[in-house]
Amino acid sequence: MIVPLPSFNYRQFLSGLKPEDLFIKRGNFTLITDFGEFVRGDRVRARTSPEINEAIDREIAATVRFYASKTHYEISKRIGELDNEWDIGRFIEFRAGVVSMIGVMLGLKKSKKWFILPLIAATFLLQYAILGWCPPVPVLRRFGIRTKQEINVEKYALKALRGDFDRVASQ
Structure with a gap:
């Protein structure tokens, strides 16, 4: 479950998203924030209403965009939280x-x-x-409980922001 930070209003952030906000630029790296494609084939998502899936996808995108401007330490801390999140x-x-x-x-x-x-x-x-x-x-889905794939999508997007895959991208 994603717990919003006290100083960050997810609803306000999500209402301001435009189509061009689907990408995050960080140096030479562009990150797609439309995460629905990355969790295709998930049996739980296939049997969850599209509205709930879209809300979870928007929340993942908002979290990744929020952490795009944060330090490596803050991103690492969030990744640690994701490691402990129950699917x-x-x-x-x-x-x-x-x-x-x-x-x-x-x-x-x-x-x-x-x-x-x-x-x-x-x-x-x-x-x-x-x-x-x-x-x-x-x-449980209405309460925002996510699948393991959804948690991993956010985790690996944050790892990409942190630069974990920079060596792979340059090779």
């Missing part, structure tokens, strides 16, 4: 584990009817593994 798969797995544990404990202590909770959690996990979708996914 939607991790959220689904964590919540399924918690629901399963609660269901088993309540099933053993209170009533066998609580064993339905681990069954539901396992069904959601199976559905997510096969389809890339389960009922909690749309809710």
